[in-house]
Amino acid sequence: HQRVFxxxxxxxxxxxxxxxxxxxVVSRGKEGQGRGASYEVGDVACSPxxxxxxxxxxxxxxxxxxxxxxxxxxxxxxxxxxxxxPSFSKGKNGIDLYVKNEAALPSGSLKHRxxxxxxxxxxxxxxxxxxxxxxxxxxxxxxxxxxxFARRLGLSYISVVAKSTAQEKIExxxxxxxxxxxxxxxxxxxxxxxEIVKELNEKAKLQPxxxxxxxxDQFTNAEAATDWRGNNNLATSIFSQMERERFPxxxxxxxxxxxxxxxxxxLFCWRQ
Numbered sequence: 001h002q003r004v005f006x007x008x009x010x011x012x013x014x015x016x017x018x019x020x021x022x023x024x025v026v027s028r029g030k031e032g033q034g035r036g037a038s039y040e041v042g043d044v045a046c047s048p049x050x051x052x053x054x055x056x057x058x059x060x061x062x063x064x065x066x067x068x069x070x071x072x073x074x075x076x077x078x079x080x081x082x083x084x085x086p087s088f089s090k091g092k093n094g095i096d097l098y099v100k101n102e103a104a105l106p107s108g109s110l111k112h113r114x115x116x117x118x119x120x121x122x123x124x125x126x127x128x129x130x131x132x133x134x135x136x137x138x139x140x141x142x143x144x145x146x147x148x149f150a151r152r153l154g155l156s157y158i159s160v161v162a163k164s165t166a167q168e169k170i171e172x173x174x175x176x177x178x179x180x181x182x183x184x185x186x187x188x189x190x191x192x193x194x195e196i197v198k199e200l201n202e203k204a205k206l207q208p209x210x211x212x213x214x215x216x217d218q219f220t221n222a223e224a225a226t227d228w229r230g231n232n233n234l235a236t237s238i239f240s241q242m243e244r245e246r247f248p249x250x251x252x253x254x255x256x257x258x259x260x261x262x263x264x265x266x267l268f269c270w271r272q
Contacts, residue, residue, distance in 0.1 A: 077097070118216045122216060133156040158179045160183060201213055
C-alpha cells in the first residue's frame with residue numbers, strides 16, 4: 001500500500017500495489033477531504049489529461065521494466081583479508097560494518113534511484129510530457145543518471161554546469177546523449193536553467209512539436225519525489241536487506257559529504 005503526497009498539485013494518492021498494476025485513488029486538497037476518480041493505469045496517479053496520454057503510460061512502463069531488471073544493489077559486510085570478520089565485529093557487543101554498493105545500478109551512479117524518482121514525480125504531476133527537453137543543474141552523478149533515464153524515454157537532456165567542472169564528468173554526460181551548457185560559476189547555474197526552460201517553452205508555443213522543457217530541480221524536489229514508504233528507494237532497500245542480520249536496525253548510516261540530495265530524500269525514513 002502506498003500513499004504519496006504531491007505538494008505542487010495538492011494531490012493525495014492512495015493505492016494498493018499489485019504484481020501487475022497499481023490502482024490509485026486521487027483526492028485533492030488536504031488529507032481526509034473528498035476523493036476524486038480512481039485511475040487504473042498500471043502506473044502512479046496522473047491528472048485526467050495525462051492518464052489518457054499513451055506516451056506517459058508507456059514512460060511509466062519503461063521505468064518499471066528497468067526496475068525489474070535492476071532489482072536492488074548488494075549490501076556487503078566488511079571482512080578481513082582472510083575472509084573472516086574483523087576483530088571489531090566479534091563478540092555480542094561487536095560492530096558490524098556494511099557497504100551499500102550503489103555503483104551496481106544500471107547508470108553506475110548512486111543517484112540512479114533519485115533520478116528515477118524525479119522523472120516519475122514529473123510524469124505523475126503532468127510536468128513532463130512527450131518530446132520535452134529535460135533540464136537540470138548538476139555536473140555529477142545526478143546528471144549522469146538523469147541523462148541515462150532521458151535517453152531511455154526518448155527525451156533530450158541538458159545539464160547546466162560550471163566551467164570548472166572536470167572534463168571527465170562532462171564526457172560521461174555527453175556519452176549518454178546529454179548536452180552540457182557551461183556557465184562561469186556555480187552561482188549562475190540555477191538562473192541559467194530557468195532561462196533555458198523559459199526559452200524552450202517560448203519556442204514550443206510557436207512550434208508545438210518541439211515539446212518545450214521541464215526543469216527537474218533535484219534540490220527542490222528530491223524529498224517530495226521520493227516515497228520513503230516504498231518505491232525502491234535507498235533507505236527501504238537498506239532496511240529490507242538488514243532484516244535478518246545480527247543487528248537489523250543500523251546505529252549509524254554514513255554517507256559522503258557531497259550527497260545532499262540523497263540524504264534529504266531518505267532522511268525521513270531513517271528518522272522513523
